Amino acid sequence: MVATQKKPFRILIAKPGLDGHDRGAKVIVRALRDAGFEVIYTGIRQTPEMIVQAALQEDVDAIGLSLLSGAHMTLFPQVVSLLKEKGLGDVLVFGGGIIPDEDVPALKEKGVREVFGPGTPLSAIVDYLNKSLGQER
Amino acid sequence: MARNGNAADLAKRVLAGDAAAASRALSLIIDEAAGADALIRSFFASSGRSQKIGICGPPGAGKSTLTGRLISQFRKAGLKVGVLAVDPSSPISGGAFLGDRLRIQEHATDSGVFIRSIATRGMVGGVSHSIFGAIHVLEAFGCAKIIVETVGTGQDEVVIAKVADTVVYVTTPQMGDEIQAMKAGVMEVGDVFVVNKADLSGKDKAIGDLRSALNLGRAAGQEAKPWETPVTATTATTGEGVAELAAILDSHWAYLAGAGEGRRRLMEQHREELSLYLSRRIYQDALQKIGIRELEALVEHRTDPASLGARLLAK
Known part of the structure; x- marks a missing residue:
C-alpha cells in the first residue's frame, strides 16, 4: 500500500567558458528542482575538466551546459569527449544559451543530445529530461 | 559500465x-x-580508521567555504579527503538544489579530493542509514579525512555526533548572545567551536559568549573534561585561522586515539548504524503487512489501529 519512492534523477548544471551571466542557468536549476530533480550547480567559469570531474563524483544522469559567449562549438564537444574518456559516455549532455540554429546539427553530431534556445518553455526541458532519462533507466 | x-x-x-x-x-x-x-x-x-569531521551550524555561517579551506590544509599534508555535503530535499517536489560544491571549486580537478552532494530525501536531521554507508565507501576509497557537512538547520543537528568523530560547530559574530549559546542541542555535542566571518565586528564578544557558555557547565558542578572544548576564529573567505583550526582537529583526533574515547565513539556510531538498519528493515517489513483486508477491518471498526498494529508486528 505504500507507494515506493522513485529515486530522483540527478542533473549537473554547469557554465563552461568565460561569460559570467548565469541567471538563465539559475532559472533552469530552480525549475528542475521544482520538478523533482536533484540538481547540482557548480557555478560560472567551469573548464570541461571541472565539469566532468563533478559529473563523475556526483554520478549524475545528465549534464546541462549553459553558454552565452559563443564558445559552444569548442567547449560542448570537449565535455562530451572527456566524458567518454572517463567511461561516462552514458551521461546525457544537453545545452542551452545563445546557440545559433545552424550550429545545432553539428553539436548533435558531436554527441550533444539536445539544444534549447532562448524562449524554450521550462516545461519542455523538464519533459525532455523525464522522457529521455526514463527510457534509459 | x-x-x-x-x-x-x-x-x-x-x-x-x-x-x-x-x-x-x-x-x-x-x-x-x-x-x-x-x-x-x-x-x-x-572502516573506523579515518577521521570523520562533522561540520554543522546555521545556514549561511560559511560551512562550505570553510570546508573548502580545510581541504586545502589536509591536501598540504598529503592526505586524501572525502566530503559528503548534505542539502535539503524539497518536501513538496522531492527535488533538491545541491549548491555546496559551488563553494569548494578550488579542488574541482584534484584527484585527491572526492566531493559528493547528498539530498536529505526526507531523512531526519540529515542522517539516515545510508550516510553511514556513504562514509564506508569513502573510507574504503582511502580518504584519511572525511568531512560531513550538515544541512545547516542549527540547534537540532545533534545527530551529527552519532556519525562524526569530531563535531565542529560553526557560527558567526552576531548570531546571538550568550543565551543562545546556553540552549541545549548542538552546543552540547560540539568538540570544537568556530566563530567564522571573524572579519565582521563582534568577533571577540561572540568568542567570549561561547567560552562562558561552555564554562557554565563547570560552574554548575560538572567535572573537568579531558578535552577542553576550544573556541577559535576563522575568516574562511581569506583562509585566516584555518591552519589553526586544522591543528585543533588533528589534536582532537590524537586525543580520541589516546584516551580510549575514540573507541567509545566508534561504538556509539556502530550502535546508531545498526539501529537505523534495524528500524528501516522492521519498518519496511511491517508496512508490507498492511493490505486491503486490514484497512477494511479498520473502516468497519472491527478493530483499531493500535490492536491491529500490535497483531501485525507479532505476525
Missing part, C-alpha cells in the same frame, strides 16, 4: 582507489538499491 557490474567487482575497484567506482557505490548505497548491503559488507573491514 559499472551500472551492471556486480557488487564484489565494484567493491574491489573502490578499494583500489577507482573514483568512478566509488561514485557508483555511493549511488547504490544512497538509493538503497539491490547490492547496497553487500557493498557495505565488503567495505566495513576498512
Whole structure:
C-alpha cells in the first residue's frame, strides 16, 4: 500500500567558458528542482575538466551546459569527449544559451543530445529530461 | 559500465582507489538499491580508521567555504579527503538544489579530493542509514579525512555526533548572545567551536559568549573534561585561522586515539548504524503487512489501529 519512492534523477548544471551571466542557468536549476530533480550547480567559469570531474563524483544522469559567449562549438564537444574518456559516455549532455540554429546539427553530431534556445518553455526541458532519462533507466 | 557490474567487482575497484567506482557505490548505497548491503559488507573491514569531521551550524555561517579551506590544509599534508555535503530535499517536489560544491571549486580537478552532494530525501536531521554507508565507501576509497557537512538547520543537528568523530560547530559574530549559546542541542555535542566571518565586528564578544557558555557547565558542578572544548576564529573567505583550526582537529583526533574515547565513539556510531538498519528493515517489513483486508477491518471498526498494529508486528 505504500507507494515506493522513485529515486530522483540527478542533473549537473554547469557554465563552461568565460561569460559570467548565469541567471538563465539559475532559472533552469530552480525549475528542475521544482520538478523533482536533484540538481547540482557548480557555478560560472567551469573548464570541461571541472565539469566532468563533478559529473563523475556526483554520478549524475545528465549534464546541462549553459553558454552565452559563443564558445559552444569548442567547449560542448570537449565535455562530451572527456566524458567518454572517463567511461561516462552514458551521461546525457544537453545545452542551452545563445546557440545559433545552424550550429545545432553539428553539436548533435558531436554527441550533444539536445539544444534549447532562448524562449524554450521550462516545461519542455523538464519533459525532455523525464522522457529521455526514463527510457534509459 | 559499472551500472551492471556486480557488487564484489565494484567493491574491489573502490578499494583500489577507482573514483568512478566509488561514485557508483555511493549511488547504490544512497538509493538503497539491490547490492547496497553487500557493498557495505565488503567495505566495513576498512572502516573506523579515518577521521570523520562533522561540520554543522546555521545556514549561511560559511560551512562550505570553510570546508573548502580545510581541504586545502589536509591536501598540504598529503592526505586524501572525502566530503559528503548534505542539502535539503524539497518536501513538496522531492527535488533538491545541491549548491555546496559551488563553494569548494578550488579542488574541482584534484584527484585527491572526492566531493559528493547528498539530498536529505526526507531523512531526519540529515542522517539516515545510508550516510553511514556513504562514509564506508569513502573510507574504503582511502580518504584519511572525511568531512560531513550538515544541512545547516542549527540547534537540532545533534545527530551529527552519532556519525562524526569530531563535531565542529560553526557560527558567526552576531548570531546571538550568550543565551543562545546556553540552549541545549548542538552546543552540547560540539568538540570544537568556530566563530567564522571573524572579519565582521563582534568577533571577540561572540568568542567570549561561547567560552562562558561552555564554562557554565563547570560552574554548575560538572567535572573537568579531558578535552577542553576550544573556541577559535576563522575568516574562511581569506583562509585566516584555518591552519589553526586544522591543528585543533588533528589534536582532537590524537586525543580520541589516546584516551580510549575514540573507541567509545566508534561504538556509539556502530550502535546508531545498526539501529537505523534495524528500524528501516522492521519498518519496511511491517508496512508490507498492511493490505486491503486490514484497512477494511479498520473502516468497519472491527478493530483499531493500535490492536491491529500490535497483531501485525507479532505476525
